[in-house]
Amino acid sequence: MRSGSDLATLGQRIRHFRGQRGLTLDQLGERVGLAGSQLSLIENGKREPKLSTLDALAESLGIELAELLSREAPSRRAALELELGRAQASPLYAALALPAIKPGRGITDEQLEAVVGLHRELQRRASEAIATPEEARRANTEQRARMRERDNSLPEIEELAEEQVRASGHVSGALTHREVSVMAERLGFQLIYASDLPASTRSITDLANGRIYLPPASIPGGHGLRSMALQAMAHRLLGHERPASYAEFLQQRLEINYFAACCLMPRDASVAFLSEAKKEKRLAIEDFRDAFGVTHEAAALRFTNLATSHLDMTVHFVRVNGEGALLKGYENDGLPLPTDVTGSIEGQWVCKKWSARRAFRETNRTTENYQYTDTPAGTFWCATQTGRTDDEEFSITVGVPFNQAKWFRGRETTVREVSRCPDPSCCRRPSEKLADRWTGRAWPSARLHAHVLSPLPSGTFPGVDDSEVFEFLESHAER
Structure with a gap:
């Protein structure tokens, strides 16, 4: 079953090729055995056609079925209309309680470009909003409660990891760097070790060129290179999209860490x-x-x-x-x-x-x-x-x-x-003897933790400097 986004793209492609052939809805519908109103529902992404109908449509339009089913928008105008539809269906726009705009023939390409641009900026600003410490702590607490209900176990990720590890050729013992590289290659990625990764990142995945950039050595006291590579792969295997909230960012982090652990310890x-x-x-x-x-x-x-x-x-x-x-x-x-x-x-x-x-x-x-x-x-x-x-x-x-x-x-x-904690008399309250001797006679100078005054990092991926990431990718793209 196709998603709503896929159905919308399919509808746009049918309409595009129908327009190229100079056919009306009724004319094309007659060729494939559908009423024009039924075909209109398909073109508007509101009904999923049967495979036999898709075959008939492709034949009537004189194109291959694969071309009809492509997930790419058939034109710049169609791409803008699809993007507008997705934006207006988002919770962010729904919260504004504004009417939806139908991109009919009366709206020029320039007007549509402007409206879509406003939606992009609205989404960008919402994505880069700084989460308050209270929001972050609440999201983390809720996540911990959910994992406790599941006994800290995610069977669906366990199964995915088992499949990937077996496919790498791993048999027993510790998962090797070579086997991790094989897993990456099966996903269409090459692991590249770069000494100039931006300081705000642990790895960068170049989706356009099929590369996963990693530091040349493990982070002291932290995660090894195998784990970082597996986490980067997990984003793709788990179908992660750009996180729309801090809670979603935390959930994605939990899932990629879980996947990496499942691979390293099958x-x-x-x-x-x-x-x-x-x-x-x-x-x-x-x-x-x-x-x-x-x-x-x-x-x-x-x-x-x-x-x-x-x-x-x-x-x-x-x-x-x-x-x-x-x-x-x-x-x-x-x-x-x-x-x-x-x-x-x-x-x-x-x-x-x-x-x-x-x-x-x-x-x-x-x-x-x-x-x-x-x-x-x-x-x-x-x-x-x-x-x-x-x-x-x-x-x-x-x-x-x-x-x-x-x-x-x-x-x-x-x-x-x-331990009697949380009873303060356990270890937090001084004994009566010490309290009598030193109360009012001491003035400690408290050390201020820098993180107390620091806001949570902003950005779609919190704390990541997008300009540094894009400059890094640009410098490595031609190598």
């Missing part, structure tokens, strides 16, 4: 590996990480995708910076993540008793740190690994309820803490 191979480890009671994120050649965070997040749907266990994940602020989190095991009044977790302080913060005080940071934590919601077992980027240190924690710790390496740890 579902069937990952489930087999994790199931065997669970059977032998030696589950460990660091082993999962090493088996597939990914970062610790990538392995931890991938584990949350599979734990509930394939291993029959609930789980939580948190990434915390060195100051104790929660950067990213997920749970479906009841762990009480700290939230603000809107339900957002990002930027909230996690309890100082949690292993996510205690791990920063450990002298041995080469392996995971294990801990049991008693909380108001029950006892949880956690494994935490610390790391560092150029900007800050961080910790990655994966945990489960007490009764599921038996499947993990590190379950025998004797480290145990009691």
Whole structure:
């Protein structure tokens, strides 16, 4: 079944070729066995013709069926009319409560060009509007709630990734750079490593010339080249359009990250590996990480995708910076993540008793740190690994309820803490003795975080400098 946009283009092409042949609606309709009114509905994109009707139309118009079914507008005028139709059908225009303009013969090409140009500018300004922090946090919170309802699992993307990985020739072990290149080639893209990528981008896809530009080396402490290439491919495989809102931008980011993780840690191979480890009671994120050649965070997040749907266990994940602020989190095991009044977790302080913060005080940071934590919601077992980027240190924690710790390496740890958060007396309020001694006798100079005063980045793709991107593409187009 064709989309509304495809039907509109088809209708325009039929009308175009009918006009070239000097036929009226009734004359062409008689040739193909349709009333002129029925043919008019097809030309206006309001009815999808049968294949037999399309064959008859192509034959009557003296053209090949493939030419009739082309998705290109048959003329500049037709392209403008189609674009106007799409613009007037958008939620942005509907919100204005203005009447729709029918581009009849009384409207000249110049007038139509002007109206379409106004719509383009209206859309551009709406797309580049700066999302407020409240809007962004709300969108992120809603997205996290949706993923929690789905146990952080997206089966449709899992299936797509499995198909792509199998088609690359991959059999076992870590997905190689060569196999990623094969996946790109099957989509009609060549991977090119460029040292002059704009600083505001991680990759750039040149749709016109079939190229995906990547940096020449992995980003320290971040995603590797395989992941960046797979994310770029995911936009095309998932049929993403330019995001119309910050919420849609976040959803696209989630989906491309999910696809890349599914390729680097394929579902069937990952489930087999994790199931065997669970059977032998030696589950460990660091082993999962090493088996597939990914970062610790990538392995931890991938584990949350599979734990509930394939291993029959609930789980939580948190990434915390060195100051104790929660950067990213997920749970479906009841762990009480700290939230603000809107339900957002990002930027909230996690309890100082949690292993996510205690791990920063450990002298041995080469392996995971294990801990049991008693909380108001029950006892949880956690494994935490610390790391560092150029900007800050961080910790990655994966945990489960007490009764599921038996499947993990590190379950025998004797480290145990009691957390009463969000009760402020747990770790946020000073003891009475310290309060009596220092209240009114200290004046700390607070460090201002630059991001507090910075607006969210604007643009269709937030934070990306379009002029730099286009200049980059222009400089590489002839190479």
